[in-house]
Amino acid sequence: MATERKQNESALVCAAQRRDKEALQRLLTRNWPWLKGLVYSILGDAGEVDDVLQDICVRVIAKIDSLREPERFRPWLAILAKRQALRHRQRKARRPGPLSEELAGLQPDEKAQQLFEKIEQKEQCRQIMQAVQSLPEKYRQVFMLAYAGDLTYANIAEILDIPVTTVQIRLVRARRMIYDRVSGKKEVRCVENEYDTGNA
Amino acid sequence: MWKMNMTQEMLEILIGKYLDGEIMPSEQQILQKELDSDPHAKELLEQLQALNERSCEAVTTEIIGRGKEAEEIFEQAWQRQAANPLRRVLKMDGRLRFAAGLAAGLAIGLLLHFVLPFVSTTQSPDVPTNMLAQNTDNQMDAEQFTYPQTPTDPTGNSQRNVDWYSFTDKQGNQWLVEGLRENTVRPAVYYGDL
Numbered sequence: 001m002a003t004e005r006k007q008n009e010s011a012l013v014c015a016a017q018r019r020d021k022e023a024l025q026r027l028l029t030r031n032w033p034w035l036k037g038l039v040y041s042i043l044g045d046a047g048e049v050d051d052v053l054q055d056i057c058v059r060v061i062a063k064i065d066s067l068r069e070p071e072r073f074r075p076w077l078a079i080l081a082k083r084q085a086l087r088h089r090q091r092k093a094r095r096p097g098p099l100s101e102e103l104a105g106l107q108p109d110e111k112a113q114q115l116f117e118k119i120e121q122k123e124q125c126r127q128i129m130q131a132v133q134s135l136p137e138k139y140r141q142v143f144m145l146a147y148a149g150d151l152t153y154a155n156i157a158e159i160l161d162i163p164v165t166t167v168q169i170r171l172v173r174a175r176r177m178i179y180d181r182v183s184g185k186k187e188v189r190c191v192e193n194e195y196d197t198g199n200a
Numbered sequence: 201m202w203k204m205n206m207t208q209e210m211l212e213i214l215i216g217k218y219l220d221g222e223i224m225p226s227e228q229q230i231l232q233k234e235l236d237s238d239p240h241a242k243e244l245l246e247q248l249q250a251l252n253e254r255s256c257e258a259v260t261t262e263i264i265g266r267g268k269e270a271e272e273i274f275e276q277a278w279q280r281q282a283a284n285p286l287r288r289v290l291k292m293d294g295r296l297r298f299a300a301g302l303a304a305g306l307a308i309g310l311l312l313h314f315v316l317p318f319v320s321t322t323q324s325p326d327v328p329t330n331m332l333a334q335n336t337d338n339q340m341d342a343e344q345f346t347y348p349q350t351p352t353d354p355t356g357n358s359q360r361n362v363d364w365y366s367f368t369d370k371q372g373n374q375w376l377v378e379g380l381r382e383n384t385v386r387p388a389v390y391y392g393d394l
Contacts, residue, residue, distance in 0.1 A: 028270065029271060029274065036267075058277045058281050061278060124258075125257055147255050153222055175252075176212060178251065
């Protein structure tokens with residue numbers, strides 16, 4: 001199954017390298033969910049994800065013919081996406097920030113959302129996303145790939161170029177940190193040091 | 201019956217694998233035993249299951265379901281790329297740059313090859329006297345040349361009287377040495393295996 005997927009993807013890469021627009025589009029759209037999750041895990045702001053995704057598309061279109069191993073498309077795309085997202089984050093950090101966090105927090109739609117949001121489920125989602133944002137980056141990346149991309153451990157390991165066992169452990173720890181944060185047991189920052197003793 | 205002493209993290213890994221559909225049958229048996237025997241494990245499973253469902257919903261609504269469609273973003277990126285034909289030209293830049301670098305390197309190499317020997321023979325610094333004096337193992341050849349004195353310079357510059365010696369060093373190379381009458385010695389011409 002995985003081999004078939006890889007062969008299919010390799011064929012698409014070869015076609016994309018011959019400037020086949022449709023192949024390129026299919027290649028990107030089939031990897032879209034995890035790509036979006038990965039970018040979000042680095043930016044931590046859903047509102048900016050689309051801009052970075054467009055930059056990533058431009059880079060992929062321009063650089064696809066430099067990919068020497070078509071079967072390694074996913075790791076290549078992940079590296080390219082991470083680089084682009086980090087660049088965007090650095091550029092954003094250089095820009096002057098808003099006057100205060102309170103003002104930034106009072107965006108009209110968010111304010112309205114807070115005012116009218118009475119559904120418990122929605123509130124829980126918001127809390128979970130806040131907890132995800134406060135995770136250390138390496139845990140956040142694995143978590144987002146698992147949930148946004150619906151990928152297997154082996155796929156995540158391939159994309160992030162880490163062992164499968166590391167994926168398992170990071171995912172478990174990410175869940176634990178999110179659970180502790182949402183249930184108000186511990187602050188994630190304190191927990192991070194506690195969990196961060198190993199390589200995982 | 202032997203019971204495995206399972207740590208909290210091991211239990212969470214098994215539950216995580218179960219939730220992600222990655223659990224092996226043997227692992228599932230171990231998890232089942234743990235759930236049957238430990239009410240805390242069952243509670244943990246329920247908590248993590250609920251978190252898992254909420255996390256799926258949260259990521260889907262807040263991230264995946266938000267923003268523009270993939271096709272739309274790709275189309276915009278394609279237009280952006282097509283609108284900048286310079287990029288395609290610049291794609292050759294790497295190869296061109298390599299060729300230019302190679303040519304420049306070759307030119308510099310050739311220049312150094314022809315200019316350096318000339319510079320070193322015409323502008324070589326004077327060798328300190330003791331450099332040759334220390335080389336006491338080298339024997340001066342018996343043959344000693346005495347060249348005629350140079351005529352007096354009509355502009356009034358001082359006249360130098362030089363003697364020419366030849367000697368063979370330990371490696372068998374022959375040297376012609378210019379010996380100034382002012383008790384200084386400097387190497388002149390090497391004519392070993394020429």
